[in-house]
Amino acid sequence: MAPAGLPRRIVVVGASLAGWNAVRALRAEGFDGELTLVGEEPHLPYDRPPLSKDYLAGRVDRGRLDLTAHDDVDALALDRRLGIAATGLDLGDRILRLGDGTDLSWDGLVVATGARVRRLPGTEALAGVFALRTLEDADALRADLAGGPRRVVVLGAGFIGLEVAATARLAGHDVTVVEAAPTPLVRSVGELVGRTVAELHRDHGVDVRLGVGVEGIEGEARVTAVRLADGTRLPADVVVAGIGVVPAVDWLDGSGLAVDNGVRCDGTCLAAPGVVAAGDAATFPNALFDDEVMRVEHWDHAIAMGAFAARRLLAGDGWDPAERFAPVPFFWSDQYDRKLQSVGRIGPGDEVELFDGDPAERRFVTVHVRDGRVVGAFGMNRPRHVMRLRGLIAERADLDRVRTELA
Ligand SMILES: Cc1cc2nc3c(=O)[nH]c(=O)nc-3n(C[C@H](O)[C@H](O)[C@H](O)COP(=O)(O)OP(=O)(O)OC[C@H]3O[C@@H](n4cnc5c(N)ncnc54)[C@H](O)[C@@H]3O)c2cc1C
Incomplete structure (x- = not known):
């Protein structure tokens, strides 16, 4: 039995990498109270990095994405609410509102709702236009690319756009990457690296167009071309928008939690008494980098922060404030x-x-x-x-x- 004041009923919102690692850590730390996992997607947690790499290429199947493959899911004794979104939070009464009309009460909450991909506005009804965040996104793009040689235009030379470009190019498609900045990736890896990555794609026959914006997408039922701001018209069968993500925290509007480009945590992952946040959805001051407030969209980070946040939640007021979450962010990307x-x-x-x-x-x-x-x-x-x-x-x-x- 936990000491008075420590959580007995924990809800983890977001059934993906950060949320799953919080669940694992909670049980590994000995939490034996009620544990509920709420996830908007209908699936048990799955891994996203292969969606732009081996899974998109058809080299691995669905089973290899399963993040729970090495867990005894039943032994975790979870109340699973999958395919149901959290729609609101009442911090005072400690109530979580769900999209199916039910409410959950909690005395410990983990916010791990990650990020939502930005889609090209006005193209919802146009076949051949894709973004990539979920398994369904990857399945749709993979099926389309399997339909024969395509002229693929990737909008945005961020890491995911570039991985899609590499995967599509290796599969024999004709690929163009369009990026508004004169050099890709400058903000995340600097000028020299960004230039070199652009050259890597040119080595493989990708047409990399830098320093030019997009004016419009053409097509009736299906996309036919992308118009660029310099007047160029790029014929296209497939357009992939790699234009970034936004933290999925709109459901917290009016909750009283501080939300500013993600849920604002302190240096120990605490967002409010009894509430922690982790992964792509969370910002925190990183003591290792002079308390720079960061939101990190990396796989390794979601794992580490999910586990740290779980321990923090269980400790309550007994946490030593000197023990901070202060990681060296790390990510990888596979291209060619x-x-x-x-x-x-x-x-x-x-x-x-x-x-x-x-x-x-x-x-x-x-x-x-x-x-x-x-x-x-x-x-x-x-x-x-x-x-x-x-x-x-x-x-x-x-x-x-x-x-x-x-x-
Ligand atoms: C295609 C792709 C390739 C990637 N490749 C790499 C890579 O090579 N290297 C790397 O370091 N990182 C990579 N990443 C990033 C990495 O996958 C993410 O950083 C990681 O998934 C973040 O985990 P998360 O749990 O914080 O958020 P997410 O994975 O976004 O999960 C959040 C979950 O919460 C759910 N949710 C959202 N709102 C609600 C709500 N209101 N109620 C209930 N549930 C909700 C979402 O549906 C989702 O299932 C890649 C990401 C993608 C999309």
């Missing part, structure tokens, strides 16, 4: 035969030092330095270096130390 990996916080104003390798060979490491401290690193086909750098960033290493250690 290259593994791209980034750690830390890369910013456009950082000094960039090239370590080991050569961008021209599509095999290199960059180290990103701010005020003498190494704050980030990027590697293309250099996993060992990147993982070493992750540890050094956590230790607040300066450039001299990094040079010595990587020599």
